[in-house]
Amino acid sequence: MAETQVSAPNMVPFEERMPRPPLVENNRSMAWITDVIAGIPEAKTPLWWYITIAITGSIGAFGVFCIFYLLFTGVGVWGNNIPVGWAFGITNFVFWIGIGHAGTLISAILHLCRQKWRTAINRSSEAMTLFAVMCAAIFPGIHVGRVWMAWFLAPVPVPNWIWPNFRSPLMWDVFAVSTYFTVSVLFWFLGLVPDLGTMRDRAKSKVGKVAYTILALGWRGGNRQWRHWEMAYLVLAGISTPLVLSVHSTVSFDFATSILPAWHTTIFPPYFVAGAIFGGFAMVLTLLIPARSIYKLHDVITWNHIDVMCKIILLTGSMVGYAYVMEFFVAYYGANPYERFAFLNRYFGPMWWGGWCMFTCNVVVPQLFWVRAFRRNLITVYFVAMCVNAGMWFERFSIFVIALHRDFLPSSWGMYYPTWVDIWTFVGTIGIFVTLFLLFIRFLPMIAMSEVRTVLPEADPHYHPPQPISATGSEGITGAHA
Amino acid sequence: MTAAAAKHQPFAVIAEFGSAAELYHAAEHVRDKGYRFWDVHSPFPIHGMNNAMGLGKSYLGYIIFWGGFTGFTTAVLLEYIPSSFLYPLIVHGKPVDFYTVPAFFPIMFELTILFSAFTAFFGVFILNRQPRYHHPLFTYAPFRRVTRDAFFLVIEAVDPRFSETGTQEFLTGIGGKDVTLIYEND
Structure with missing residues (x-):
């Protein structure tokens, strides 16, 4: 008896002792959310947007010029040569594909895990995924040398009736990346339809009205529509989950199925997937922190959201750190002299700076996020995100270029030096990526309004307004059925 | 308006509700009354509404x-x-x-x-019978708020239990506000 009395204070439900932080702060209403988020594309185009897109658009255009220069001149304008036959092209491809993974993780895996905080960031992250995959898809296309023969990748008989080799990892990659892009577009647009309905219903201009009416596909928010919509959304999340894990695994098969030292390892698929999510979340923060500040979205993308993303970066960063150390150990323990040399060469060879950039940016710097104060300071968060962006690029550079430039025989050793075309094609894709993102936030709602509404307390059909409100006259709302 | 209304068939009766909770309970009433051609419209998917409407899981x-x-x-x-x-x-x-x-x-x-x-x-x-460019509900101006923060219940005229006055009285009785008859547009 006495015991129950003692334990009575502990009987308070967990939710009351440690209430969950609200996902939308300051008790914002549905109307507020709609007005603020839909108001972004509706407002007059701000000056900073013109200035930024002029800069990024020019950079992107110069990247396109570099691509055409490559196509009309030949791959000799790149620094690739024997023994480094794969260099910036594949590094950039894997870098961009990896960026995309965070968007799908947020939209699919976090949906299945009922992580409701995803609603604030999923739309823009999915858009980021699409743009990153577009940038990625450029590189294999232009690296084939004779780009007019890129259709050899398609599953059709090429001249001589030779079919593609369906058991080649490069062929798997074609299917994986094209499926990934298509599914990401469908998933993104499905989620966008209810919000396009909002844009349609608010549109003032004639052109906007017609455009949004067509894009909204006649959405009316009826439960008979929501019912199938939710099921489609759930199934797409369910099939995107293995898809996103498979895409970067398949990308890693390009290397893991070869017999080159430092590539031929079974750790590659999980290591690539963890790295992809790691790099992708850094890019999400890179894009969303400025957008949040410019558009004053602090009540929707709260500090808790940034905090959680920082924790994911810490987790996945530690996973790739483990992989770096473990592959080093396995190279030692495996007793293959070529494998040992490849890993010593990564950190102590002529391109030691690549290996150490990777290790410092990806493993050491994110450890700052163990400290709460650093997760809640925009400067440190942005600093770590930028380090991770750079570090993940250097990771791919280390894996591909540093492994290749020291061949089996010292007589075949070489060095790799990128040309200005190499560098500006990569910088150009950054320009294209940011330009596409700027267009996205200008014309489409960058936060999934319909999904953010569902995380408000009043979205619960069994919600009753707090006592003071019902006492002041809105009793009729719930009174009849309370 | 009356002349225009006379040559149009009624499409549905629409009523507005104040919150997701109100709409949920109204849906239970409409379901229990035995209506078949009706729907609730909300700015977000309401959890449990399929049960309140008597609909099963999506197939x-x-x-x-x-x-x-x-x-x-x-x-x-x-x-x-x-x-x-x-x-x-x-x-x-x-x-x-x-x-x-x-x-x-x-x-x-x-x-x-x-x-x-x-x-x-x-x-x-x-x-969902999409895409479509137009719909009779779009002619009802307050319906534009359904994608913002408003909740509506619509009972269509094709329903066997539908009657212009009876259905309107029923919706008013279960707490619907601004109960309105909407006409087909052609």
């Missing part, structure tokens, strides 16, 4: 399964017909037989996903 998932199955079959045929019959290629020393099946898996997996996704995407819009 879209079963359709998607067959989409995925088609994708899997397509991949099997796409890979095996060329690799086994049209132009057998022996690469990496791997003949085409039972033991080399795992190397064919990635493409089977990807096409299963791809076809499932297409089925989900087109399936949801076919089941």
